[in-house]
Amino acid sequence: MTLFSESIPNSPIARVAAFPMRAADVVRYDARVLTQSVRWLVRSREHTNYTFDLTSLNLEHLAWWVADAASVPVDGIREYIAEAANDARLREHVRVATLASSRRHLADGEVRLHKRLGWYALVRALRPAHVVETGTDKGLGSVVLAAALLRNGFGRLTTMDVNRQAGYLIQHDYAAVTTRIVGDSLRAIADLSDPVDFFLHDSLHTREHELAEYEAAAPLLSEKAIVLSDNAHATDALPSWAEATGRRFSYFQERPVGHWYPGGGIGLAQSSRP
Numbered sequence: 001m002t003l004f005s006e007s008i009p010n011s012p013i014a015r016v017a018a019f020p021m022r023a024a025d026v027v028r029y030d031a032r033v034l035t036q037s038v039r040w041l042v043r044s045r046e047h048t049n050y051t052f053d054l055t056s057l058n059l060e061h062l063a064w065w066v067a068d069a070a071s072v073p074v075d076g077i078r079e080y081i082a083e084a085a086n087d088a089r090l091r092e093h094v095r096v097a098t099l100a101s102s103r104r105h106l107a108d109g110e111v112r113l114h115k116r117l118g119w120y121a122l123v124r125a126l127r128p129a130h131v132v133e134t135g136t137d138k139g140l141g142s143v144v145l146a147a148a149l150l151r152n153g154f155g156r157l158t159t160m161d162v163n164r165q166a167g168y169l170i171q172h173d174y175a176a177v178t179t180r181i182v183g184d185s186l187r188a189i190a191d192l193s194d195p196v197d198f199f200l201h202d203s204l205h206t207r208e209h210e211l212a213e214y215e216a217a218a219p220l221l222s223e224k225a226i227v228l229s230d231n232a233h234a235t236d237a238l239p240s241w242a243e244a245t246g247r248r249f250s251y252f253q254e255r256p257v258g259h260w261y262p263g264g265g266i267g268l269a270q271s272s273r274p
Protein backbone atom coordinates (compact mmCIF):
# COMPACT_ATOMS: atom_id res chain seq x y z
CA MET A 1 0.00 0.00 0.00
CA THR A 2 2.86 2.35 0.91
CA LEU A 3 4.66 1.40 -2.31
CA PHE A 4 1.44 2.05 -4.25
CA SER A 5 0.76 5.40 -2.63
CA GLU A 6 4.37 6.60 -2.92
CA SER A 7 6.00 5.42 -6.14
CA ILE A 8 3.54 3.55 -8.41
CA PRO A 9 1.15 6.51 -8.97
CA ASN A 10 3.99 8.32 -10.74
CA SER A 11 5.08 5.34 -12.86
CA PRO A 12 3.88 4.29 -16.35
CA ILE A 13 2.31 1.09 -14.91
CA ALA A 14 0.06 3.02 -12.50
CA ARG A 15 -3.13 2.37 -14.46
CA VAL A 16 -2.50 -1.39 -14.70
CA ALA A 17 -1.47 -1.61 -11.04
CA ALA A 18 -4.66 0.19 -9.92
CA PHE A 19 -6.94 -2.03 -12.02
CA PRO A 20 -7.63 -4.75 -9.37
CA MET A 21 -8.50 -2.12 -6.76
CA ARG A 22 -10.79 -0.28 -9.15
CA ALA A 23 -12.43 -3.52 -10.32
CA ALA A 24 -13.05 -4.58 -6.69
CA ASP A 25 -14.83 -1.26 -5.98
CA VAL A 26 -17.07 -1.69 -9.04
CA VAL A 27 -17.85 -5.33 -8.20
CA ARG A 28 -18.74 -4.44 -4.58
CA TYR A 29 -21.06 -1.66 -5.78
CA ASP A 30 -22.72 -3.75 -8.52
CA ALA A 31 -23.14 -6.73 -6.16
CA ARG A 32 -25.01 -4.50 -3.72
CA VAL A 33 -27.32 -3.20 -6.47
CA LEU A 34 -27.85 -6.75 -7.78
CA THR A 35 -28.74 -8.04 -4.29
CA GLN A 36 -31.20 -5.15 -3.78
CA SER A 37 -32.69 -5.79 -7.24
CA VAL A 38 -33.30 -9.50 -6.62
CA ARG A 39 -34.76 -8.80 -3.16
CA TRP A 40 -37.08 -6.17 -4.66
CA LEU A 41 -38.17 -8.46 -7.52
CA VAL A 42 -39.19 -11.09 -4.99
CA ARG A 43 -40.75 -8.84 -2.31
CA SER A 44 -42.34 -5.88 -4.12
CA ARG A 45 -45.37 -5.86 -6.42
CA GLU A 46 -44.79 -2.40 -7.88
CA HIS A 47 -44.32 -2.10 -11.65
CA THR A 48 -44.13 1.69 -11.95
CA ASN A 49 -44.08 4.81 -9.74
CA TYR A 50 -41.86 2.96 -7.23
CA THR A 51 -42.02 3.81 -3.53
CA PHE A 52 -39.16 3.63 -1.01
CA ASP A 53 -37.80 5.30 2.10
CA LEU A 54 -35.07 7.95 2.04
CA THR A 55 -31.84 7.69 4.01
CA SER A 56 -31.74 9.78 7.20
CA LEU A 57 -29.02 12.02 5.73
CA ASN A 58 -31.16 12.53 2.61
CA LEU A 59 -34.13 13.53 4.84
CA GLU A 60 -31.89 16.08 6.55
CA HIS A 61 -30.90 17.48 3.12
CA LEU A 62 -34.60 17.56 2.18
CA ALA A 63 -35.41 19.57 5.32
CA TRP A 64 -32.71 22.16 4.53
CA TRP A 65 -33.79 22.38 0.88
CA VAL A 66 -37.46 22.96 1.82
CA ALA A 67 -36.46 25.47 4.51
CA ASP A 68 -34.49 27.48 1.94
CA ALA A 69 -37.32 27.36 -0.63
CA ALA A 70 -39.91 28.45 1.95
CA SER A 71 -37.54 30.92 3.71
CA VAL A 72 -38.34 29.47 7.13
CA PRO A 73 -36.18 27.91 9.91
CA VAL A 74 -35.20 24.30 9.30
CA ASP A 75 -36.39 22.97 12.68
CA GLY A 76 -40.03 23.63 11.75
CA ILE A 77 -39.54 21.79 8.44
CA ARG A 78 -38.07 18.78 10.25
CA GLU A 79 -41.26 18.74 12.34
CA TYR A 80 -43.46 18.82 9.23
CA ILE A 81 -41.51 15.93 7.68
CA ALA A 82 -41.85 13.92 10.91
CA GLU A 83 -45.55 14.83 11.10
CA ALA A 84 -46.17 13.27 7.66
CA ALA A 85 -43.88 10.29 8.24
CA ASN A 86 -45.62 9.52 11.56
CA ASP A 87 -49.20 10.22 10.44
CA ALA A 88 -50.66 6.90 11.60
CA ARG A 89 -54.11 7.67 10.19
CA LEU A 90 -52.72 8.47 6.74
CA ARG A 91 -50.55 5.35 6.73
CA GLU A 92 -53.38 3.09 7.86
CA HIS A 93 -55.76 4.59 5.29
CA VAL A 94 -53.27 4.04 2.44
CA ARG A 95 -52.52 0.49 3.61
CA VAL A 96 -56.19 -0.53 3.95
CA ALA A 97 -57.35 1.19 0.73
CA THR A 98 -54.44 -0.34 -1.21
CA LEU A 99 -55.23 -3.86 0.00
CA ALA A 100 -58.93 -3.34 -0.83
CA SER A 101 -58.31 -1.98 -4.35
CA SER A 102 -58.47 -3.97 -7.58
CA ARG A 103 -54.87 -2.87 -8.24
CA ARG A 104 -53.58 -4.46 -5.02
CA HIS A 105 -51.71 -7.09 -7.06
CA LEU A 106 -49.46 -4.32 -8.41
CA ALA A 107 -49.14 -2.25 -5.23
CA ASP A 108 -47.27 -2.76 -1.95
CA GLY A 109 -49.15 -2.60 1.37
CA GLU A 110 -46.22 -0.90 3.10
CA VAL A 111 -46.51 2.89 2.95
CA ARG A 112 -43.36 4.74 1.79
CA LEU A 113 -43.69 8.43 0.98
CA HIS A 114 -40.12 9.50 -0.02
CA LYS A 115 -40.19 12.79 -2.03
CA ARG A 116 -43.85 13.32 -1.10
CA LEU A 117 -42.57 14.20 2.39
CA GLY A 118 -41.03 17.25 0.71
CA TRP A 119 -44.30 18.11 -1.05
CA TYR A 120 -46.06 17.81 2.32
CA ALA A 121 -43.56 20.04 4.13
CA LEU A 122 -43.78 22.67 1.36
CA VAL A 123 -47.59 22.77 1.63
CA ARG A 124 -47.39 23.05 5.43
CA ALA A 125 -44.78 25.83 5.28
CA LEU A 126 -46.26 27.85 2.39
CA ARG A 127 -49.96 27.37 3.22
CA PRO A 128 -51.27 27.52 -0.37
CA ALA A 129 -54.99 28.10 -0.96
CA HIS A 130 -55.01 26.09 -4.22
CA VAL A 131 -52.73 23.14 -5.04
CA VAL A 132 -52.79 21.55 -8.51
CA GLU A 133 -51.31 18.10 -9.14
CA THR A 134 -51.16 16.73 -12.70
CA GLY A 135 -51.04 12.90 -12.71
CA THR A 136 -53.04 11.30 -9.90
CA ASP A 137 -52.23 7.59 -10.36
CA LYS A 138 -53.26 5.71 -7.19
CA GLY A 139 -53.70 9.03 -5.37
CA LEU A 140 -50.75 8.63 -3.00
CA GLY A 141 -49.42 12.12 -3.70
CA SER A 142 -52.97 13.47 -3.57
CA VAL A 143 -53.69 12.13 -0.06
CA VAL A 144 -50.31 13.39 1.19
CA LEU A 145 -51.04 16.87 -0.22
CA ALA A 146 -54.61 16.71 1.12
CA ALA A 147 -53.33 15.67 4.57
CA ALA A 148 -51.12 18.80 4.63
CA LEU A 149 -54.06 21.01 3.60
CA LEU A 150 -56.23 19.43 6.31
CA ARG A 151 -53.55 20.18 8.94
CA ASN A 152 -53.30 23.75 7.61
CA GLY A 153 -57.06 24.06 8.11
CA PHE A 154 -57.72 25.53 4.69
CA GLY A 155 -56.89 25.13 0.99
CA ARG A 156 -58.00 22.80 -1.80
CA LEU A 157 -56.31 20.30 -4.09
CA THR A 158 -57.19 19.78 -7.76
CA THR A 159 -55.75 16.57 -9.21
CA MET A 160 -56.13 15.32 -12.78
CA ASP A 161 -55.41 12.10 -14.67
CA VAL A 162 -56.33 10.63 -18.07
CA ASN A 163 -56.98 7.27 -16.40
CA ARG A 164 -60.52 7.13 -15.01
CA GLN A 165 -59.47 4.43 -12.52
CA ALA A 166 -56.85 6.74 -10.99
CA GLY A 167 -57.29 8.16 -7.51
CA TYR A 168 -58.68 5.18 -5.61
CA LEU A 169 -56.82 6.30 -2.45
CA ILE A 170 -58.68 9.64 -2.39
CA GLN A 171 -61.42 8.90 0.14
CA HIS A 172 -62.84 10.18 3.45
CA ASP A 173 -61.78 13.70 4.48
CA TYR A 174 -58.91 13.60 1.95
CA ALA A 175 -61.65 13.58 -0.72
CA ALA A 176 -63.47 16.47 0.98
CA VAL A 177 -60.62 18.89 0.14
CA THR A 178 -59.89 17.40 -3.30
CA THR A 179 -61.40 17.93 -6.75
CA ARG A 180 -60.65 15.07 -9.13
CA ILE A 181 -60.67 15.64 -12.88
CA VAL A 182 -60.53 12.82 -15.44
CA GLY A 183 -58.92 13.96 -18.67
CA ASP A 184 -55.80 15.25 -20.33
CA SER A 185 -53.93 17.68 -18.07
CA LEU A 186 -53.52 20.39 -20.73
CA ARG A 187 -57.27 20.58 -21.29
CA ALA A 188 -57.98 20.34 -17.54
CA ILE A 189 -55.54 23.18 -16.71
CA ALA A 190 -57.10 25.36 -19.44
CA ASP A 191 -60.50 24.85 -17.78
CA LEU A 192 -59.29 25.99 -14.32
CA SER A 193 -60.33 29.45 -13.17
CA ASP A 194 -59.08 29.76 -9.55
CA PRO A 195 -55.55 31.13 -9.00
CA VAL A 196 -52.92 28.44 -8.36
CA ASP A 197 -50.39 28.78 -5.50
CA PHE A 198 -48.71 25.37 -5.79
CA PHE A 199 -48.41 23.57 -9.13
CA LEU A 200 -46.97 20.05 -9.37
CA HIS A 201 -46.19 18.36 -12.70
CA ASP A 202 -46.39 14.57 -12.32
CA SER A 203 -48.28 13.37 -15.43
CA LEU A 204 -46.86 12.53 -18.86
CA HIS A 205 -43.11 12.77 -18.43
CA THR A 206 -42.01 14.10 -21.80
CA ARG A 207 -40.21 17.43 -22.05
CA GLU A 208 -42.86 18.76 -24.47
CA HIS A 209 -45.82 17.85 -22.28
CA GLU A 210 -44.16 19.10 -19.11
CA LEU A 211 -43.32 22.47 -20.71
CA ALA A 212 -46.82 22.73 -22.18
CA GLU A 213 -48.26 22.26 -18.66
CA TYR A 214 -46.14 25.12 -17.27
CA GLU A 215 -47.17 27.37 -20.14
CA ALA A 216 -50.86 26.47 -19.67
CA ALA A 217 -50.66 27.06 -15.90
CA ALA A 218 -48.64 30.31 -16.06
CA PRO A 219 -51.60 32.73 -16.40
CA LEU A 220 -53.18 31.18 -13.29
CA LEU A 221 -50.12 31.32 -11.03
CA SER A 222 -50.36 33.66 -8.05
CA GLU A 223 -47.50 36.08 -7.37
CA LYS A 224 -45.69 33.78 -4.89
CA ALA A 225 -46.71 30.48 -6.50
CA ILE A 226 -44.21 27.64 -6.57
CA VAL A 227 -43.99 25.20 -9.48
CA LEU A 228 -42.70 21.69 -8.85
CA SER A 229 -41.58 18.98 -11.25
CA ASP A 230 -41.50 15.27 -10.55
CA ASN A 231 -39.48 14.89 -13.73
CA ALA A 232 -36.58 17.27 -13.10
CA HIS A 233 -34.06 14.40 -12.83
CA ALA A 234 -34.94 13.49 -16.44
CA THR A 235 -35.58 16.74 -18.36
CA ASP A 236 -34.54 20.38 -18.23
CA ALA A 237 -38.12 21.55 -18.85
CA LEU A 238 -38.53 23.26 -15.46
CA PRO A 239 -35.13 25.03 -15.29
CA SER A 240 -35.64 26.22 -18.89
CA TRP A 241 -39.11 27.54 -18.13
CA ALA A 242 -37.88 29.10 -14.86
CA GLU A 243 -35.12 30.98 -16.68
CA ALA A 244 -37.42 32.12 -19.48
CA THR A 245 -39.94 33.49 -16.93
CA GLY A 246 -37.41 35.12 -14.56
CA ARG A 247 -37.77 32.57 -11.76
CA ARG A 248 -35.07 30.76 -9.81
CA PHE A 249 -34.70 26.97 -9.94
CA SER A 250 -33.53 24.48 -7.32
CA TYR A 251 -33.44 20.70 -7.11
CA PHE A 252 -33.53 17.95 -4.48
CA GLN A 253 -32.21 14.46 -5.34
CA GLU A 254 -33.61 11.40 -3.56
CA ARG A 255 -31.33 8.74 -2.05
CA PRO A 256 -33.42 5.57 -1.52
CA VAL A 257 -32.76 3.05 1.24
CA GLY A 258 -32.27 -0.51 -0.03
CA HIS A 259 -33.75 -0.03 -3.52
CA TRP A 260 -32.10 -0.64 -6.89
CA TYR A 261 -33.80 2.50 -8.30
CA PRO A 262 -31.40 5.44 -7.92
CA GLY A 263 -34.21 7.82 -6.97
CA GLY A 264 -35.88 10.75 -8.69
CA GLY A 265 -36.04 14.27 -7.41
CA ILE A 266 -38.03 17.43 -6.92
CA GLY A 267 -37.44 20.41 -9.20
CA LEU A 268 -38.75 23.72 -7.92
CA ALA A 269 -39.24 27.10 -9.63
CA GLN A 270 -40.21 30.19 -7.66
CA SER A 271 -40.03 33.93 -8.01
CA SER A 272 -36.54 35.31 -7.65
CA ARG A 273 -35.52 36.75 -4.28
CA PRO A 274 -35.81 40.56 -4.17
Ligand SMILES: C[S@@+](CC[C@H](N)C(=O)[O-])C[C@H]1O[C@@H](n2cnc3c(N)ncnc32)[C@H](O)[C@@H]1O
Pocket residue numbers: 049133134135136137138139140141142160161162163166183184185186202203204
Ligand atom coordinates in the same frame (compact mmCIF):
# COMPACT_ATOMS: atom_id res chain seq x y z
C1 LIG B 1 -46.20 9.16 -12.06
S1 LIG B 1 -47.91 8.92 -12.07
C2 LIG B 1 -48.52 10.12 -10.95
C3 LIG B 1 -48.13 9.81 -9.53
C4 LIG B 1 -48.84 10.61 -8.46
N1 LIG B 1 -48.70 12.04 -8.63
C5 LIG B 1 -48.31 10.21 -7.09
O1 LIG B 1 -47.79 11.06 -6.35
O2 LIG B 1 -48.39 9.03 -6.75
C6 LIG B 1 -48.34 9.58 -13.65
C7 LIG B 1 -49.83 9.61 -13.97
O3 LIG B 1 -50.00 10.52 -15.05
C8 LIG B 1 -51.12 10.11 -15.81
N2 LIG B 1 -51.04 10.75 -17.14
C9 LIG B 1 -50.28 10.41 -18.20
N3 LIG B 1 -50.50 11.26 -19.22
C10 LIG B 1 -51.38 12.20 -18.78
C11 LIG B 1 -51.98 13.34 -19.36
N4 LIG B 1 -51.71 13.72 -20.61
N5 LIG B 1 -52.83 14.07 -18.62
C12 LIG B 1 -53.13 13.71 -17.33
N6 LIG B 1 -52.59 12.61 -16.73
C13 LIG B 1 -51.73 11.87 -17.45
C14 LIG B 1 -50.97 8.59 -15.83
O4 LIG B 1 -52.22 7.98 -16.11
C15 LIG B 1 -50.41 8.29 -14.44
O5 LIG B 1 -51.45 7.88 -13.56
